[in-house]
Amino acid sequence: xxxxxxxxxxxxxxxxxxxxxxxxxxxxxxxxxxxxxxxxxxxxxxxxxxxxxxxxxxxxxxxxxxxxxxxxxxxxxxxxxxxxxxxxxxxxxxxxxxxxxxxxxxxxxxxxxxxxxxxxxxxxxxxxxxxxxxxxxxxxxxxxxxxxxxxxxxxxxxxxxxxxxxxxxxxxxxxxxxxxxxxxxxxxxxxxxxxxxxxxxxxxxxxxxxxxxxxxxxxxxxxxxxxxx
Numbered sequence: 338x339x340x341x342x343x344x345x346x347x348x349x350x351x352x353x354x355x356x357x358x359x360x361x362x363x364x365x366x367x368x369x370x371x372x373x374x375x376x377x378x379x380x381x382x383x384x385x386x387x388x389x390x391x392x393x394x395x396x397x398x399x400x401x402x403x404x405x406x407x408x409x410x411x412x413x414x415x416x417x418x419x420x421x422x423x424x425x426x427x428x429x430x431x432x433x434x435x436x437x438x439x440x441x442x443x444x445x446x447x448x449x450x451x452x453x454x455x456x457x458x459x460x461x462x463x464x465x466x467x468x469x470x471x472x473x474x475x476x477x478x479x480x481x482x483x484x485x486x487x488x489x490x491x492x493x494x495x496x497x498x499x500x501x502x503x504x505x506x507x508x509x510x511x512x513x514x515x516x517x518x519x520x521x522x523x524x525x526x527x528x529x530x531x532x533x534x535x536x537x538x539x540x541x542x543x544x545x546x547x548x549x550x551x552x553x554x555x556x557x558x559x560x561x562x563x564x565x566x
Contacts, residue, residue, distance in 0.1 A: 339399050340368060340403070341395045341400040349373055349432040350366070351431050352429075353426055357364060358389075359387050368438065368439050373431075396415070396416070404435070406428070408425075424443035
């Protein structure tokens with residue numbers, strides 16, 4: 338009888354593989370003579386449907402029974418349609434799996450014992466990104482004046498989990514503040530100098546008062562925006 342054993346190697350002493358659709362190799366063994374043929378699994382790198390492809394492949398190569406550790410529903414349905422029995426082997430070498438099959442020590446399965454895709458590599462990634470931005474604008478003009486400021490913040494997170502998974506996310510926040518007009522003197526590089534120290538002191542005081550008022554208005558506006566957010 339010709340059986341196939343899922344394997345991690347290419348001979349009878351290779352470890353038996355616990356997965357079917359994506360095991361590295363299949364070892365076909367004649368249970369009477371122990372002659373064997375090892376072939377590489379052509380579906381091991383398939384992007385999808387590996388179980389179905391692998392099941393069809395081993396049936397085409399004459400497998401009359403399958404010895405493996407797990408079997409998904411898609412491959413199971415293919416073997417069931419072809420009347421090819423499936424036996425579960427807990428662990429050991431291909432030779433030991435064959436001997437256990439010959440001795441009738443292996444359990445036949447009546448259905449899939451794992452979900453579809455369980456033999457595939459899986460990755461998980463988690464990341465978070467946060468962005469915060471605040472802007473303040475200062476404008477110059479008559480009356481209330483108009484001004485605009487913009488600030489941008491960007492956060493970026495990258496996480497790597499098991500397998501090959503990788504997650505990445507980027508967060509961006511933008512804030513805009515309302516401009517408040519300032520007296521022209523406050524926007525210059527320095528206060529006007531008239532040649533008199535008294536006049537200069539008075540000018541500086543006026544500028545300082547204007548800046549305090551401006552700062553108070555900006556702080557009040559900023560507090561209001563933060564409370565809204």
